[in-house]
Amino acid sequence: MTDAAVSPSPAAEVKGRSLFQLALLRFRRNRPAMAGSVMLVLIACFSFLGPFVISHSYDQVFSSYVTTPPNLEPRPGADALEEATKRVAARARVELQSFSVEGETFTAVVTARDPIDPRAARYFDRANEFDKTEVAASEDDGRKLTLTGVVDREYFLFGTDTNGRDLMARVMLGGQISIAVGLLASLVSLGIGVVYGAISGYMGGRIDNVMMRFVEILYSLPFVFLVVVLVVFFGRSFVLIFIVIGAVEWLDMARIVRGQTLSLKRREFIGAAEALGLTDWQIIRRHVIPNTIGPVVIFITVIVPKVILLESFLSFLGLGVQAPLTSWGSLIAEGANNMQSAPWLLVFPAIFFVVTLFSLNFVGDGLRDAFDPKDR
Amino acid sequence: MTEETKAMEPILSVRDLKVSFTTPDGDVNAVKGIDLDVRPGETLAVVGESGSGKSQTMMGIMGLLAANGTVTGSATYRGQEMVGLDPKALNAIRGAKITMIFQEPMTSLDPLYPIGKQIAEVIVHHRGGTQKAARPRVLELLKLVGIPDPERRIDSYPHEMSGGQRQRIMIAMALANEPDILIADEPTTALDVTIQAQILKLLRDLQKRFDMAIVLITHDLGIVRHFAERVVVMRRGEVVEQGATGELFETPKADYTRMLIEAEPSGRKAAPPDNAPIILEGRNVVVDYRIDGGLLKKRASTFRAVDDVTISLHEGQTIGVVGESGSGKSTLGRALLRLIASEGAYRFGRTDISGLDRAGMRPLRRSMQLVFQDPYGSLSPRQTVGEIITEGLYVHEPQLSRAERDKRAIEALKEVGLDPAARNRYPHEFSGGQRQRIAIARAMILKPQAVVLDEPTSALDRSVQGQVIELLRDLQARYGLSYVFISHDLSVVRAMSDYVVVMKDGRIVEEGPTDAIFSAPRAAYTRTLIGAAYNIAP
Numbered sequence: 001m002t003d004a005a006v007s008p009s010p011a012a013e014v015k016g017r018s019l020f021q022l023a024l025l026r027f028r029r030n031r032p033a034m035a036g037s038v039m040l041v042l043i044a045c046f047s048f049l050g051p052f053v054i055s056h057s058y059d060q061v062f063s064s065y066v067t068t069p070p071n072l073e074p075r076p077g078a079d080a081l082e083e084a085t086k087r088v089a090a091r092a093r094v095e096l097q098s099f100s101v102e103g104e105t106f107t108a109v110v111t112a113r114d115p116i117d118p119r120a121a122r123y124f125d126r127a128n129e130f131d132k133t134e135v136a137a138s139e140d141d142g143r144k145l146t147l148t149g150v151v152d153r154e155y156f157l158f159g160t161d162t163n164g165r166d167l168m169a170r171v172m173l174g175g176q177i178s179i180a181v182g183l184l185a186s187l188v189s190l191g192i193g194v195v196y197g198a199i200s201g202y203m204g205g206r207i208d209n210v211m212m213r214f215v216e217i218l219y220s221l222p223f224v225f226l227v228v229v230l231v232v233f234f235g236r237s238f239v240l241i242f243i244v245i246g247a248v249e250w251l252d253m254a255r256i257v258r259g260q261t262l263s264l265k266r267r268e269f270i271g272a273a274e275a276l277g278l279t280d281w282q283i284i285r286r287h288v289i290p291n292t293i294g295p296v297v298i299f300i301t302v303i304v305p306k307v308i309l310l311e312s313f314l315s316f317l318g319l320g321v322q323a324p325l326t327s328w329g330s331l332i333a334e335g336a337n338n339m340q341s342a343p344w345l346l347v348f349p350a351i352f353f354v355v356t357l358f359s360l361n362f363v364g365d366g367l368r369d370a371f372d373p374k375d376r
Numbered sequence: 377m378t379e380e381t382k383a384m385e386p387i388l389s390v391r392d393l394k395v396s397f398t399t400p401d402g403d404v405n406a407v408k409g410i411d412l413d414v415r416p417g418e419t420l421a422v423v424g425e426s427g428s429g430k431s432q433t434m435m436g437i438m439g440l441l442a443a444n445g446t447v448t449g450s451a452t453y454r455g456q457e458m459v460g461l462d463p464k465a466l467n468a469i470r471g472a473k474i475t476m477i478f479q480e481p482m483t484s485l486d487p488l489y490p491i492g493k494q495i496a497e498v499i500v501h502h503r504g505g506t507q508k509a510a511r512p513r514v515l516e517l518l519k520l521v522g523i524p525d526p527e528r529r530i531d532s533y534p535h536e537m538s539g540g541q542r543q544r545i546m547i548a549m550a551l552a553n554e555p556d557i558l559i560a561d562e563p564t565t566a567l568d569v570t571i572q573a574q575i576l577k578l579l580r581d582l583q584k585r586f587d588m589a590i591v592l593i594t595h596d597l598g599i600v601r602h603f604a605e606r607v608v609v610m611r612r613g614e615v616v617e618q619g620a621t622g623e624l625f626e627t628p629k630a631d632y633t634r635m636l637i638e639a640e641p642s643g644r645k646a647a648p649p650d651n652a653p654i655i656l657e658g659r660n661v662v663v664d665y666r667i668d669g670g671l672l673k674k675r676a677s678t679f680r681a682v683d684d685v686t687i688s689l690h691e692g693q694t695i696g697v698v699g700e701s702g703s704g705k706s707t708l709g710r711a712l713l714r715l716i717a718s719e720g721a722y723r724f725g726r727t728d729i730s731g732l733d734r735a736g737m738r739p740l741r742r743s744m745q746l747v748f749q750d751p752y753g754s755l756s757p758r759q760t761v762g763e764i765i766t767e768g769l770y771v772h773e774p775q776l777s778r779a780e781r782d783k784r785a786i787e788a789l790k791e792v793g794l795d796p797a798a799r800n801r802y803p804h805e806f807s808g809g810q811r812q813r814i815a816i817a818r819a820m821i822l823k824p825q826a827v828v829l830d831e832p833t834s835a836l837d838r839s840v841q842g843q844v845i846e847l848l849r850d851l852q853a854r855y856g857l858s859y860v861f862i863s864h865d866l867s868v869v870r871a872m873s874d875y876v877v878v879m880k881d882g883r884i885v886e887e888g889p890t891d892a893i894f895s896a897p898r899a900a901y902t903r904t905l906i907g908a909a910y911n912i913a914p
Contacts, residue, residue: 019757019758019802019804020758267753267754268748268749268750268753268754269753269754269755269756271715271746271748271754272746272748272754272755272815272818273756273767274715275713275715275741275745275746276741276745276767276768276771276818276822277737277738277739277741277742277768277771277772278767278771279738282771286756286759286767287756290756290758290759291756291757291758293758
């Protein structure tokens with residue numbers, strides 16, 4: 001009754017709004033869902049564009065900065081520099097007389113009992129903190145050297161991990177892999193599940209029976225067992241993760257689509273298509289699949305976080321991505337091991353992970369409301 | 377009696393009642409300030425087409441609006457204001473003093489509980505006591521509403537009862553607390569004509585017995601004329617006219633009322649010449665449905681939906697197939713088009729199509745089309761109207777270019793009286809009547825010779841029904857089409873067809889030229905059907 005009143009008069013506009021466009025409009029009005037989408041875009045930008053902005057790569061080891069806590073100040077700080085210089089001096093078997101930093105350059109005066117080999121400057125270069133060290137002046141027959149060079153300052157906003165790699169770069173890489181796994185594996189499951197479910201549901205009868213029993217057999221196989229078998233056969237690879245996860249997740253999708261198809265099959269427009277003489281495949285493609293899109297899109301937003309979690313679980317078991325590649329899941333696993341000594345290792349990847357999952361859930365909720373406004 | 381009722385104080389008076397719904401596209405005013413009175417013991421009919429706000433008025437009074445609905449204004453029951461009353465206090469009135477019955481008896485009962493328990497619940501809720509103590513009262517109610525063998529039926533579940541019986545159960549529940557007002561929202565729309573008549577008779581008997589007022593919400597003027605004392609005509613959330621039934625039907629003041637009254641389908645169709653060749657024929661049609669025995673039961677049983685029916689459609693003829701739900705008339709239509717597995721000998725023109733499978737039938741599909749009952753369900757919601765109506769071309773004339781298809785779509789839309797701009801829009805943007813035109817355009821674009829029309833007007837309002845019938849007759853005259861017109865609505869069949877087949881339980885009970893059937897029905901069943909239909913609408 002109300003929907004008759006809602007529908008605009010046909011003369012008002014020539015171009016109609018499809019159900020999808022209407023859903024989009026409703027979605028845009030949903031604040032949390034929009035916030036979730038914005039958040040997801042930001043996280044995706046951070047993960048995929050971030051590596052071009054920061055100077056560190058994910059596998060670059062800073063041996064001087066092992067497990068440094070996050071800091072907004074550049075490393076090394078003044079006292080850390082002093083400390084580092086002393087360390088370098090000790091290694092070069094010279095005595096540090098004075099040390100000063102002006103802007104980006106440092107000046108160190110070192111002395112020793114014997115004349116110093118100018119190659120001692122290399123000891124400075126070897127440390128992560130200093131670069132381009134040169135001998136500026138030599139006094140006392142080479143017993144006193146004035147060294148100048150550039151202080152190599154590094155920013156570790158998220159700190160570094162136990163191997164001295166920049167955690168920010170690691171989180172970005174983890175994001176790339178987790179998001180990629182989430183999306184691709186969901187697409188794999190979407191592709192297989194939708195087609196399989198639609199065919200099974202539409203054909204019905206014996207075909208449906210056989211196809212669904214097959215799904216149930218796959219259901220009953222333990223997931224980890226399946227993964228181990230596949231890994232043994234095909235070896236570890238990045239692509240395998242998509243396939244394994246997709247191969248497990250499409251089962252749910254197939255069931256959902258089949259259920260949808262069964263109810264769609266009784267709708268009269270399917271009967272009308274049959275009466276027009278469309279073939280089964282044409283009906284499935286033109287009428288069944290487009291009409292299952294609502295629940296499918298919603299289900300995708302449930303699958304993506306699930307897949308990300310699954311990947312973390314696999315990585316946690318050591319079956320997932322291998323070092324130096326990483327994902328949020330493995331970062332969190334690593335962080336959990338060092339929770340007491342270096343909490344930031346857990347906190348940063350966890351924040352990103354949780355925010356992503358939250359956003360996905362809000363978006364999924366928004367999509368559900370947008371596609372089925374009458375269900376509320 | 378009218379003198380008396382006029383003198384009586386109204387028990388329910390509604391003043392300036394407004395109902396609006398908040399939707400994302402802005403507020404929708406479903407009811408725009410209406411006044412009406414219900415006097416004790418009278419029958420007030422609220423008439424209007426779908427979307428006129430007649431149901432929402434009652435829902436608003438009863439506090440049963442959807443979550444996004446708000447009601448303002450005033451509705452007083454015996455001096456008690458109901459609008460804005462808190463739900464607890466409202467519950468003392470609704471369900472006890474004012475009760476409702478709904479259109480869909482199939483879904484208004486909880487399938488998990490026996491009907492006796494559901495009726496007893498109403499009594500226990502409002503009067504206290506136990507289920508057990510309420511049992512005699514439940515039995516009494518079941519007897520009252522004419523359920524045979526109430527001692528046994530009291531423990532039946534809803535699915536064990538027919539639609540008519542379920543509606544009786546709903547009435548029993550509504551009567552349980554002896555209400556002053558019974559609001560009946562399209563109580564008979566979902567029922568067959570013969571059962572419709574029984575339910576209306578029951579309501580009238582009960583009304584006399586309990587001296588309660590009935591507010592009858594309906595779109596069927598036939599029922600109103602026969603049943604109501606006063607009528608309120610609503611349109612687009614406003615009261616157009618109200619008055620005593622006789623007066624209103626004799627001298628309608630508002631144009632809209634006149635239009636509603638005159639919307640009864642009229643006209644007759646002349647029979648085609650005797651020598652017209654047969655276009656579509658089915659001999660000894662038998663359709664069996666297999667009922668699966670389930671996992672443990674080995675043998676599946678069969679249900680014979682159509683039993684040895686022979687029907688031949690001549691060029692230019694319209695055969696009306698009449699029958700109640702379950703009589704196999706829709707199944708027969710699909711069997712004739714070879715859309716379901718069936719036995720029998722079929723031919724289309726001179727071609728024998730009995731042995732053809734789906735692929736074999738495909739080239740012939742363009743010449744034999746089907747139009748469905750439900751204009752909401754028969755159009756795919758995710759395609760534009762243009763895509764929907766040109767779908768047949770996509771199958772049968774795949775060589776057509778996009779521009780040519782578009783041209784054909786424009787022609788087809790013009791033919792059914794729609795704006796060609798409609799082809800870029802989606803079905804949900806159209807009203808029921810417009811959608812049915814789209815469905816007809818989809819069938820017509822292929823230039824078929826025989827069309828099976830499966831209740832094409834049943835889901836439409838009377839006035840729209842008239843237009844669709846007009847359109848169908850027009851197209852038939854223009855293109856020499858032959859129709860098989862399936863319907864349970866006798867007045868529509870009378871206006872549309874020149875030959876009538878009456879079906880019951882899968883068999884033909886009687887057949888003959890329309891006028892002969894309607895003026896001198898031979899079979900007893902035909903007489904009951906016609907009697908039921910025309911006693912309501914004299």
